[in-house]
Amino acid sequence: MEERPQIGCVEDLATLTKLDEQILLEELQERYNRDLIYTYVGDILIAVNPFKDIGIYGKKETEKYKNAKKSSNPPHIFAVSDMAFQSISGYGGLLPKDQCILISGESGAGKTESTKLIIKQLIELSHGNSQIEQQILQVNPLLEAFGNAQTLMNDNSSRFGKYIQLRFLDGQVKGAKISEYLLEKSRVVGQHEKEENFHIFYYLFAGQRENTTTNLHLKDPNKFRYLTNGAEHFNSDLPHLAKEYRELLNSMDLVGFTDSEQETLFTMIAGILHLGNIKFETNEENDETLVSNPGDDLQTAASLLNIDADELQSCLTSMIAVAGGEYMKINYSKSKAADCRDALSKAIYGRLFGWIVNKINQLLAPEQLSYRQEYREIGILDIFGFEHFEKNSFEQACINLANEQLQFFFNQHIFKMEQEEYMKEGIDWTEIEFVDNKPLLDMFLIKPVGIISLLDEECQFPKATNKTFVEKLNQNFHKHPNFQKSHQSTSPLFTIHHYAGKVTYDTNQWLEKNRDTLPEGISDIMKSSKNKLIKTLFQVKVSQDAKRKATVGTKFKRSLHMLMEKMTRSSPIFVRCLKPNHNKRAGEFNNAYIQAQLLYTGMLETTKIRREGFAIRPPFSEFVER
C-alpha cells in the first residue's frame, strides 16, 4: 500500500489513493492552518474563506498565473481565470470553447470576493487597459450599494444572484452582460433583528452630510421606519460610509451614469424612506382610512417622486371598482393601506434595481460584429446557496430550486466525465448509481402539474388561498418520494426532501408573492410622475412576459432554464467556497461545520464517486444546522 503524503502538502486531493470525509477534512484543515486556502479536487477548486488578508492577490501572483499550466503552480483562484481564458483562447491547439465558472457556497463563504478576483485576473489576462475593462471593474461598487446589505451571516451580503458574462474577441474583453436573479425586495420595508437595509439607504445619509446631494429631506436616520433597527451602525461608521458613498459616485461616473440619472436614483431612495413613514388612521364613523400625517412625509415622498400628494393618498387608502356600470370607491382598512404603501416601496426599489442592471448592460454592451467574427464568452455564476431557516417561504423554495438545478448540472457534468473515463478503461458505467435529483426537479418544474404550474393555476382563481394550494400539492404529490404532507389536514405546510436535507415550507403569502401585482391605481399614479425615469419604470412593457402576465415563479423558472442552456453549451469550472466557522468574523476552522457544508453541496458524494465509483444513496439525513 502506498504511503499517504504528508498532510497538507497535497494540492489536488483527487491524486490521493484513498480519499474519504476524514482525509478530506484533515487535508483542508491542515492547509487552512498554513494559510493555504485553496485546494483542488480534480477540476473543482475548494476555497476556504480566510477572513483576513493573506497577501496572495498582488502583482506577483497576477504574473505567476498568466498562461501557466494548472499543475505548475499551487491552487489559486487566479488559476481558474487562467484556465477559462486559455480555454476560450484555444491554447494548446484546442478548439476555443465558451466557459462558465460556477461559484457556490453558503452566505459569507466568499463567493462574491471570488467572483471579483476572477474578473480582476481576467481583465489582467486581457491586457487590462481599455475603457470597457475599467468600466467592468467599476460595476461592483454600484451593484453592491444597491444589491448588498449587512446580515447576520455577512457584513456585505449580496441579496440577489448574478450571472456575469464577459465577452472576448481575440483575447480581449469587449463587453459584459449581467443577469440578476431574485433581488430580496422585502428587505426594503423591514429587516430582521441585527440586520440592515440595502447599503444605499445608509450611504445616502452620509452623502447628505457631505452636502453633495440635493435636498432629500433626510433628518435623523433613526426616524425612518424602513431602517428597522435604527442607525447605530451608521453613527459609529460614518467616515466609512462617506468613503463608500464617494466611491459609489465615482463608479457611477466611470460606468457612464449621467448626473441627472444619479440624482434621480438618490431622490427615489429618499422618496422610499419617506413613503415608509406614512401612517394611517381609520375614521370609525365612515370607515374611511386616511394618512394621519399628510403634511409631513406624504408631501415629501410625493414631491421627491414627482407625483401628486392627494392622488398618492387616495390610491394608498382606497380603490375604485366598477359595479353595474357605476364607479364605486372602496376604502381600505388601516392594515391594507400599510400593505399597499409597502408594496409600492418594494416595487419602486425592485424596478430601480432592474433599471440599474439594464443601464449597466447597455453601457457595457459589446459592439455588433461582422458576420465572420464571433465573441467567446466566460460566464461567472455567483448565486445564493441552499437556504433552510426556521420559517421557509416562497423565496427559499426558489433559491433551493436553483440549487437543485445547479446540483443536477454538477452531477451531469461530473458523471459525464466519469463515464468517458470508465469507457476508456472498459468499465461498465451503467452499473453505477448516483444521486439523481431529476424527479425532484420535475416535481417543481413540469407542466401542468409541477409545483410552480399548480401555484400559477391557483393564482388565477380569485377565491384560491394558500390552503387550497397545499391541498392540490398533497393530492398530486402524496406518493412522491421527495414530498411529505403535513400530519395536520388543514396545515399550510409541506416538506420537501432536498439533496441537502429536509425543508418544511410555509405557503402563507405564496399566492401574493407569486402574483407580485401592484394594488389598483398605483401604477397609474407612478406613470403620471413628472420625472421621466420614474415614469419609464412604471410604463407597461409590452414584452411577452407582460402579455402573458407571467408570475414570479414562471419568470424564475424560465430564467433558470435559460441559464442552464447557456451553461450546458459551455465547459464548466466549479469553485466551492467554504466558511470556516458559523460566526461571520471568526476564521476558526470547525471540522464538523465544514463537513456539513461539504455534504450539503454534494461534494463528499461526488468526491467518493470520482474516487471509488461506488453506488451511494441521497443524503436524506436531517439538515445540519448552520
Ligand SMILES: Nc1ncnc2c1ncn2[C@@H]1O[C@H](COP(=O)(O)OP(=O)(O)OP(=O)(O)O)[C@@H](O)[C@H]1O
Ligand atoms: N479570499 C478572501 N480573502 C480575504 N477575505 C475574504 C476572502 N473571501 C471572502 N473574504 C471575507 O469574507 C467576507 C464575505 O465574503 P463574500 O461577501 O464574498 O461572501 P458570499 O459568499 O458572497 O456571501 P453572500 O452569499 O452573503 O453574498 C468578505 O467581505 C471578506 O471580508
